[in-house]
Structure formats: C-alpha cells, structure tokens
Amino acid sequence: MAMLGKKRPPRRQSGISGLARVPHGEKAPPESQAPEAQSDAAASTVTVERLAHDGRGVARSAAGKTLFVTQALPGERVEVAVHRTRKRFDEAHVKRRANDSPRRVTPPCAYFGRCGGCDLQHMALDAQREHKVAAVRELCARQGLELPADMEMLATRAEDYRRRARLGVNVDGQGRVLVGFRAAGSQRLVDIDRCHVLVPKLAALLAPLREVIQALEAPRRVGHVELVDTAGGCAITVRQPRPHANDAERWRAFADRLAAQGVALALLEGRDAPRLEWLGEPPALAETLALPGLAPLELGVAPGDFLQANAAVNAQMVARVMEWLAPSPGERYLDLFAGIGNFSLPAAAAGASVTAVEGHPAMVERLAANARRNGLDLRATRADLNVPGTAAALLDETAADALILDPPRAGAEAICRTLADAVSRPAQLAYVSCDPATLARDVARLTAGGYRIGQVAVADMFVHTAHMETLMLLEDIRQPGAS
Numbered sequence: 364m365a366m367l368g369k370k371r372p373p374r375r376q377s378g379i380s381g382l383a384r385v386p387h388g389e390k391a392p393p394e395s396q397a398p399e400a401q402s403d404a405a406a407s408t409v410t411v412e413r414l415a416h417d418g419r420g421v422a423r424s425a426a427g428k429t430l431f432v433t434q435a436l437p438g439e440r441v442e443v444a445v446h447r448t449r450k451r452f453d454e455a456h457v458k459r460r461a462n463d464s465p466r467r468v469t470p471p472c473a474y475f476g477r478c479g480g481c482d483l484q485h486m487a488l489d490a491q492r493e494h495k496v497a498a499v500r501e502l503c504a505r506q507g508l509e510l511p512a513d514m515e516m517l518a519t520r521a522e523d524y525r526r527r528a529r530l531g532v533n534v535d536g537q538g539r540v541l542v543g544f545r546a547a548g549s550q551r552l553v554d555i556d557r558c559h560v561l562v563p564k565l566a567a568l569l570a571p572l573r574e575v576i577q578a579l580e581a582p583r584r585v586g587h588v589e590l591v592d593t594a595g596g597c598a599i600t601v602r603q604p605r606p607h608a609n610d611a612e613r614w615r616a617f618a619d620r621l622a623a624q625g626v627a628l629a630l631l632e633g634r635d636a637p638r639l640e641w642l643g644e645p646p647a648l649a650e651t652l653a654l655p656g657l658a659p660l661e662l663g664v665a666p667g668d669f670l671q672a673n674a675a676v677n678a679q680m681v682a683r684v685m686e687w688l689a690p691s692p693g694e695r696y697l698d699l700f701a702g703i704g705n706f707s708l709p710a711a712a713a714g715a716s717v718t719a720v721e722g723h724p725a726m727v728e729r730l731a732a733n734a735r736r737n738g739l740d741l742r743a744t745r746a747d748l749n750v751p752g753t754a755a756a757l758l759d760e761t762a763a764d765a766l767i768l769d770p771p772r773a774g775a776e777a778i779c780r781t782l783a784d785a786v787s788r789p790a791q792l793a794y795v796s797c798d799p800a801t802l803a804r805d806v807a808r809l810t811a812g813g814y815r816i817g818q819v820a821v822a823d824m825f826v827h828t829a830h831m832e833t834l835m836l837l838e839d840i841r842q843p844g845a846s
C-alpha cells in the first residue's frame with residue numbers, strides 16, 4: 364500500500380472550469396466549517412471512477428455523494444480525507460493508495476503537489492493528452508455538440524516550454540523571502556528554485572532573484588515579478604508599487620550582473636499609473652513566427668503584453684488556423700482579441716486584408732508596429748469587445764469573409780449571439796479558446812444559428828496542467844457554396 368504525505372493539500376478551486384457535476388459558471392455553495400468535523404466521507408475508502416475536467420479523480424462516498432479527489436486516477440482504490448464540504452460534492456485528498464493506475468508516473472518535479480503551477484504530473488503524458496481531448500468532447504456533448512471521432516493533438520516537448528511566468532514574492536514570519544507560484548487554490552506561496560516547465564533561461568533566474576530580494580532593505584515592497592524569454596531577448600520586470608530609495612542601488616547592481624547574461628531588468632513602480640524603467644539597455648523582445656509557406660514573421664513584444672506561453676505549440680496552432688482558413692489576396696479578415704498580431708500578421712502576410720481588434724491600447728500600438736516591421740498593411744484598431752454592439756458594428760463595417768476569435772477565458776458569448784443572428788456574416792470562423800466550457804457554450808449558439816463545426820484540434824500549450832487550447836473551424840451553412 365502506497366503511503367502518501369500526511370499533510371492536507373491546500374484547498375483548490377476548479378482550475379479548468381466545469382467540475383464534473385457543477386455547471387460552468389455556477390458558484391459552488393459555501394464551504395462548511397472545519398474539515399475534520401464534516402461529511403460522511405471524512406476518512407473512507409473509495410474507488411476512483413473517472414477524471415473531472417480539472418484532472419481530479421471522481422469517486423462516490425458510501426452515502427453516494429460525489430467526491431473530487433486530488434491526484435487520484437481512475438481505477439485506483441484510495442483512502443481519502445475530505446478537506447472541503449459543499450452541498451452537492453466534497454473535495455478530498457488521498458491518505459493511502461491501495462493500487463496504482465497503469466497511467467500513473469513519478470512526477471518529474473520535486474515541488475509537485477505543493478506548487479500550484481502544475482497539477483497533472485502524476486499522469487503519463489499520453490494520459491494527460493487523452494484526458495484533455497476527452498474533456499473537450501464531454502463539455503461539447505453537454506451542449507449537444509458532436510465532435511469528430513479523431514481530434515488532432517498539437518503538442519511538442521513536455522518540459523522547458525514555458526516562456527513567460529508571473530512569480531509571487533512574499534516574506535514569511537522569519538523574514539525569509541519566498542519566490543514562486545501559489546499553492547493550488549490558495550494565496551500561500553511555494554518557494555521554488557527549480558521549475559520543470561519554465562524554459563531553462565527563466566528557471567535559472569529563480570535563485571538569483573530570491574537572493575537579491577532577500578538582500579533588499581525593504582523586500583516586502585516587491586509585489587510580483589514577471590519573466591519573459593523571447594527569440595530577441597529575455598527580461599525580468601519587478602513590480603514595486605512603493606519603491607524604497609535605499610534599494611535602488613541594489614537593483615542597479617543586479618541589472619548589471621544580469622546584463623552580462625543577456626537578461627534585462629525593469630522596475631515597474633508607482634500605484635495608479637505604474638511607470639516602467641529599464642535599468643540599462645532596454646531589450647529587443649521579439650518572437651519569430653515561422654509558418655509553412657510564409658517568410659518568418661517578427662513580432663515585437665513588451666512586458667505586460669499577452670504572449671502565448673509555449674512558442675512551439677503556438678507556431679503549430681497558428682499554422683493550423685492558417686491552413687484551415689487559407690487566407691488569400693482579396694479576402695477580408697477580422698481578427699478579434701488580436702493581441703500583438705499572432706494571427707493577424709500571418710493572415711496579412713498571406714495576402715488577406717486584415718482588420719485586427721484589440722482592447723489594450725499598448726498592444727494595439729505594438730500590433731500596428733509589428734505590421735510595419737514586417738512590411739504588412741493591416742488595420743489595427745482598439746475596441747472593448749464586451750461593449751454591446753461593438754462586434755455588430757465591426758462585422759458591418761468590414762464585411763469580413765473570415766473571422767478569427769481568440770477571447771480570454773470568459774469566451775465571446777455576445778459576439779457569438781450577434782454572429783448567430785446576423786444576416787451578413789463571415790463564411791468561416793476560427794475560434795481559438797483557452798476554456799473549453801465557454802467555447803462549447805459559444806459554439807452551441809453558433810451551430811444553432813447556422814454554422815457547423817468543420818475541424819477541431821486540441822493544443823497542449825500547458826503540458827502537466829489541466830489547461831489547454833482548443834481550435835475550431837466553423838463554416839456558415841447558409842452561404843452559397845456551402846455543401
């Protein structure tokens with residue numbers, strides 16, 4: 364019998380939305396009191412039946428209540444302790460495991476189980492990927508959507524892939540500085556000096572960062588730290604709402620040390636309108652996007668800009684969207700939630716006439732600069748796409764033949780409602796989503812409004828976590844020429 368750690372794991376929230384039996388968007392009922400005093404399942408033995416969308420095992424207590432069990436796999440018989448009770452389900456962790464699933468592996472990272480950065484490292488890689496495809500399929504099925512039997516998985520390496528990260532910084536009761544990610548579902552910071560998924564250049568910065576913050580006169584003034592590594596350069600941004608004058612020299616000395624390793628350092632200071640100051644030469648942060656049939660594109664990026672976390676999987680994802688849509692000269696494209704031009708630039712490079720819409724003013728400027736940098740002519744415009752009527756006006760104004768939609772986790776419900784009801788609308792739509800539950804909701808609306816699902820792929824952008832990207836091609840069956 365495998366004995367596991369006695370410590371109760373931190374409480375977790377559903378990372379990926381859509382717990383097995385909680386409809387997406389519904390708030391779970393409030394937690395009851397002390398874990399020890401709760402539930403029939405406070406210490407019981409159960410068999411894990413399946414995985415929830417967030418990767419936790421799902422079992423049933425003796426009284427028939429659903430249990431979500433952290434780090435438990437289907438087929439495993441586990442003694443569990445409940446650490447959170449809800450009205451319709453309990454959340455539990457494993458005290459003892461009677462047997463191991465054949466899909467269980469030794470987690471590659473020593474911090475697994477404590478650090479909230481990764482939650483699937485106990486699953487074999489193929490099992491993680493099968494689970495992601497199954498989660499997309501199941502969430503779509505709940506909305507009445509049937510997906511193709513074979514769904515492509517876009518994936519590359521399983522380690523050293525993450526090129527950006529936001530690290531928390533904390534000082535504990537003994538004055539020790541902690542630098543790392545939050546524990547799952549908790550504000551507690553887990554101090555790390557290695558990371559299995561960060562690109563090596565960023566992982567190597569963890570220990571020196573902690574050292575320099577530990578040496579500050581006012582380490583508590585450091586809010587968080589952002590790391591980004593691109594083909595053009597690597598940078599650390601330190602958020603300090605209220606900097607301490609006596610620490611300025613220490614940061615400068617650290618910036619000099621980093622410069623020798625090709626890493627730039629910036630301080631982001633001030634409360635309401637934070638000011639970014641590079642301590643030394645500003646880096647030439649830029650990613651290169653190499654896609655089949657196109658000359659490599661260079662996209663400048665700045666700290667704080669949205670940048671897809673995994674460069675290799677992003678290239679596959681953009682390539683697949685371009686292959687599906689096949690932009691060509693004379694076609695009009697609308698790219699909504701365009702960021703710094705990840706999809707707009709390739710579509711423009713293929714000859715399409717592109718209108719790119721993004722809400723963040725600095726990113727709109729960067730997108731326009733990126734178009735100029737690559738000798739491309741496109742229209743970059745700022746709009747808040749959550750404002751009712753905005754999408755309808757853009758659709759009218761551009762008369763787009765194709766639409767690219769890549770919203771944040773909340774999805775694009777209002778935009779899809781507009782598309783479903785529109786008389787004149789794009790014949791093709793590529794929806795790229797980081798939340799399969801909101802994707803399923805939105806696509807159900809589109810299919811009810813006369814679009815059909817043409818292609819689906821899942822991208823393992825965040826290996827070892829329950830997160831994923833899903834790509835769908837939708838085609839308007841009302842348009843002439845649609846079969």
Ligand SMILES: C[S@@+](CC[C@H](N)C(=O)[O-])C[C@H]1O[C@@H](n2cnc3c(N)ncnc32)[C@H](O)[C@@H]1O
Nearest residue numbers: 669700701702705721722723747748749769770
């Ligand atoms: C998932 S990112 C995708 C960015 C880009 N398509 C890419 O692949 O890099 C979503 C983008 O939507 C932007 N965004 C979020 N909410 C928005 C809103 N209400 N209106 C317009 N843009 C918004 C964010 O700034 C971000 O750049």
